[in-house]
Amino acid sequence: xxxxxxDTYRPGESVLHALDSRVKxxxxxxxxxxxxxxxxxxxxxxxxxxxxxxAAVVAAELGVTYALKRALVALxxxxxxxxxxFTLPGTGLFSLPIGPWTLTATQPGLQRLLSVMLKSWxxxxxxxxxxxxxxxxxxxxxxxxxxxxRLLVAIFGLMWRYLFVLVDEAIRLMRARDxxxxxxxxxxxxxxxxxxxxxxxxxxNLFLRGYERGERIYAAMAARxxxxxxxxxxLPPLDTVQVLVLIGGLFSLGVxxxxxxxxx
Amino acid sequence: xVETDAHEVLIENLTFRYPDGHVALxxxxxxxxxxxxxxxxxxxxxxxxxxxxxxxxxxxxxxxVCVAGLDVSGASDGVLRRVRAAVGLVFQNPDDQLFSPTxxxxxxxGPLYMELPPDEVHQRVARALAWVGxxxxxxxxxxxxxxxxxxxxxxxxxxxxDPRLLALDEPSAGLDPRARRSLIELLxxxxxxxxxxxxxxxxxxxxxxxTAILDTGRLVVDGSTEGILADEALLRxxxxxxx
Numbered sequence: 001x002x003x004x005x006x007d008t009y010r011p012g013e014s015v016l017h018a019l020d021s022r023v024k025x026x027x028x029x030x031x032x033x034x035x036x037x038x039x040x041x042x043x044x045x046x047x048x049x050x051x052x053x054x055a056a057v058v059a060a061e062l063g064v065t066y067a068l069k070r071a072l073v074a075l076x077x078x079x080x081x082x083x084x085x086f087t088l089p090g091t092g093l094f095s096l097p098i099g100p101w102t103l104t105a106t107q108p109g110l111q112r113l114l115s116v117m118l119k120s121w122x123x124x125x126x127x128x129x130x131x132x133x134x135x136x137x138x139x140x141x142x143x144x145x146x147x148x149x150r151l152l153v154a155i156f157g158l159m160w161r162y163l164f165v166l167v168d169e170a171i172r173l174m175r176a177r178d179x180x181x182x183x184x185x186x187x188x189x190x191x192x193x194x195x196x197x198x199x200x201x202x203x204x205n206l207f208l209r210g211y212e213r214g215e216r217i218y219a220a221m222a223a224r225x226x227x228x229x230x231x232x233x234x235l236p237p238l239d240t241v242q243v244l245v246l247i248g249g250l251f252s253l254g255v256x257x258x259x260x261x262x263x264x
Numbered sequence: 265x266v267e268t269d270a271h272e273v274l275i276e277n278l279t280f281r282y283p284d285g286h287v288a289l290x291x292x293x294x295x296x297x298x299x300x301x302x303x304x305x306x307x308x309x310x311x312x313x314x315x316x317x318x319x320x321x322x323x324x325x326x327x328x329v330c331v332a333g334l335d336v337s338g339a340s341d342g343v344l345r346r347v348r349a350a351v352g353l354v355f356q357n358p359d360d361q362l363f364s365p366t367x368x369x370x371x372x373x374g375p376l377y378m379e380l381p382p383d384e385v386h387q388r389v390a391r392a393l394a395w396v397g398x399x400x401x402x403x404x405x406x407x408x409x410x411x412x413x414x415x416x417x418x419x420x421x422x423x424x425x426d427p428r429l430l431a432l433d434e435p436s437a438g439l440d441p442r443a444r445r446s447l448i449e450l451l452x453x454x455x456x457x458x459x460x461x462x463x464x465x466x467x468x469x470x471x472x473x474x475t476a477i478l479d480t481g482r483l484v485v486d487g488s489t490e491g492i493l494a495d496e497a498l499l500r501x502x503x504x505x506x507x
Contacts (some may be wrong), residue, residue: 137365157365164407216360219322223353225377252476262401
């Protein structure tokens with residue numbers, strides 16, 4: 001089977017792969033919610049949540065570090081919390097003189113920043129785990145089951161289907177450019193301005209191709225009766241085991257969150 | 265509504281102009297009998313694909329188009345629905361035809377829009393996939409498939425609608441010899457009326473007793489494949505080559 005480098009799904013036979021996508025989806029959202037609701041500085045709860053997600057990754061037979069590493073991609077976004085290091089009042093830790101101003105980092109500020117970074121990292125791991133063990137079409141089913149509007153789900157489906165086609169097209173364009181970017185002297189490449197214009201042309205080309213493809217896809221849909229209404233199959237019911245897993249999972253996450261709020 | 269059951273397809277004096285003014289079809293007339301297999305050949309830009317898009321009312325030109333006993337030109341939505349169920353249009357690029365997340369969803373798309381009950385949709389999907397020998401692929405994701413597999417599934421997506429007529433645009437383009445051979449074998453087992461637009465004259469020789477040559481929007485020749493393929497001067501005049 002040919003796998004695209006953008007496809008996050010890792011085929012496997014684990015318990016987590018076999019779990020119904022609706023259960024996985026709801027539990028993942030609940031997990032992320034639990035992480036978000038855990039107050040700043042509740043370190044023991046963070047450790048428990050991290051242990052939980054790592055245990056799940058191991059149960060999915062992905063290898064301990066699989067999600068740990070991949071979840072790091074979201075860390076730069078957590079830097080949005082950097083100002084809190086200086087804005088929260090409390091004991092000063094160190095000062096940074098910037099021109100006429102001085103920024104003083106505080107202890108509560110540091111605690112807030114570390115908590116935000118840790119929480120976003122743990123949340124991302126849950127999302128990484130979900131997409132690694134669930135095929136995208138099953139995720140779409142899960143979205144439908146929690147009443148995400150059908151049109152939106154259909155758009156996600158089309159986006160995902162054609163993302164790969166578009167990326168392949170972009171790669172072919174770039175190969176074609178590279179193949180003609182030779183020079184007998186080994187130098188050249190002209191100016192940065194010229195190269196930027198070539199790249200702009202390529203982006204425009206890709207857009208036009210995408211637009212034309214959209215027209216053809218619409219024709220293919222209309223040819224099979226599409227009338228603007230999104231039609232789908234009714235969802236099969238969840239079996240007892242899956243329902244128990246869902247209830248058990250939600251209950252444990254609830255207890256963990258309350259623990260974080262009351263005890264720490 | 266004009267009932268024209270004697271002909272599966274009856275096109276009279278069809279002219280089509282694209283919005284940019286380019287005239288793609290000029291006074292094309294064509295009749296296809298039920299169960300017939302006809303090839304549409306001609307150079308690129310001759311209007312073959314445009315003509316195919318008229319068969320189920322995706323495009324509307326001036327002139328008369330009747331398919332499966334239904335008048336397509338100026339048809340109401342209800343009639344268009346019936347026409348689209350009767351005509352299976354297989355597009356040239358399977359990536360355009362397979363737009364759903366999984367193979368199953370794609371093959372089920374037509375039957376779902378025909379508002380069939382779920383059980384029947386499942387049956388039809390199973391039957392269509394079995395017909396093209398792709399039963400094991402139902403749960404697969406389209407972008408993991410080879411071009412040959414995609415082409416077969418593209419055909420299944422219309423077979424599941426139980427069409428009377430199949431219109432295929434360049435079915436053998438981009439296939440390696442083995443995939444092409446198995447596609448020809450598949451097409452030869454289909455009982456439907458076939459209209460095949462292609463450059464592959466060897467495929468035409470094997471599958472279609474009748475050939476029509478289209479050039480710059482006009483239907484220039486319509487006759488037996490044997491006779492047309494033997495006429496080297498005629499083929500060369502329209503940018504074709506003897507197989």
